Amino acid sequence: MKNITLFNHRQLWCIAGPLMIANLSTPLLGLVDSAIMGHLESPAYLGAVALGGMIFNFIFWGLGFLRMGTTGVIAQAYGQQDAFEIKAILVRTLLLALLLASLILLSQPVIIALSLQLIDSTQAIKTLTETYFTVRIWSSPATLVNYVLIGVFIGLQKTKASLAIVVSTNLTNIVLDIFLVVILHQGIAGLALATVLSEYTGMITGLFLLRLVLQKNNSPWPGRTAFSFEKIKYQLIINNNLFIRTLCLIFSFSFFISQSAKYGPVILAANTLLMNFQALMAFVLDGFAHATETLVGKTLGQQNQHLLQQTLNTATLWSFSMAVFFSLLYLLLGEHFIHALTDLMPVRSTAATYLPWVILTPVISVWCYLLDGIFIGASWSHHMRNTMAFSTLFCFLPAWYFSQSLGNHGLWFSLVIFMLARGLTMAWIFKKTPLVAR
Known part of the structure; x- marks a missing residue:
């Protein structure tokens, strides 16, 4: 760590800081959703939000390559000062995002039917989940365009x-959550509608800012050259690798939620919290990871190995420090957070029982986030795919299978082994x- 300078710290934080604030608003939204649903009359609402979110994790997180795959290639083009290629990448990925959104909307009857068939839960939770899905699915175009813009x-x-x-x-979503659910009593449909309207608000904001950024890019807009076979092939390979990698990640977390549902609504609600x-x-660690992505990509484009090593050292130092902070935070204040999120006593006591696993996870999982950032910046999508598939198939699932006798503790154990x-x-x-x- 000797080579780290004040410039490296400042550079990392100037990039990571805004992303950290942005990322923090996302779990804040999840906390508000959980708090609103957790104060309704039944744990079924919390469970339905978790299962509905699981379905959209498969849909939207599975297409997260629109964000990850774009960042690495844009950063390398930025390091090479190739303004024309930056616009070409933008055109290709925006068109792909709109195509995928159209396919999602056309496939929605099949998606919900298959999802409900696979979900092992009560009929009440399934009904609420379907209501949530049929409203929120209309956010697809805005969500995917936002991935590209970010x-x-x-x-x-x-x-x-x-x-x-x-x-x-997220702020629009929180305000609309309170207005539609708490004030207008629209229930889980109101929660989903708030998400739809907020995604389009974000898209409009992003397109306006993109116009301002591109005013400084004097290169012409690409025509047919944006669709050269080699460029499209390269991006499709990256996207395909990241898609498989993300599906494995989503499967693991969705499997966790699905198995939680089998233990009943109280365990499901506790694990959701x-x-x-x-x-x-x-999301805090991802702030450093995202900063690492763009800094690694740019320094690789510049072929500046000295600055690259400084970037890696700085990102490692801050990522691990933040992981230790979160472990201590959850150790000292975890039970207070649980009580703030729900007034259902069975859920409170159950969540407190499994809190030690949450205290452990930051210092275990920090390396996943840091190395993800490095690999994305380097466009090492094939390595991300292979390591994720191995961890899912040969570590997570066997750990769960052989620890089933431990119940929910075994489920948390398998998640830690996965990370x-x-x-x-x-x-x-x-x-x-x-x-x-x-």
């Missing part, structure tokens, strides 16, 4: 623009593979 802004190190998109989306703690930590395996396998790849630009 990826572009991070790659260009315009993280305040990313902050504006995310914060405008505790996963919000995990999300809070994850540990991801960090170790990516660290092994990183150690043996030189970082070079494409």
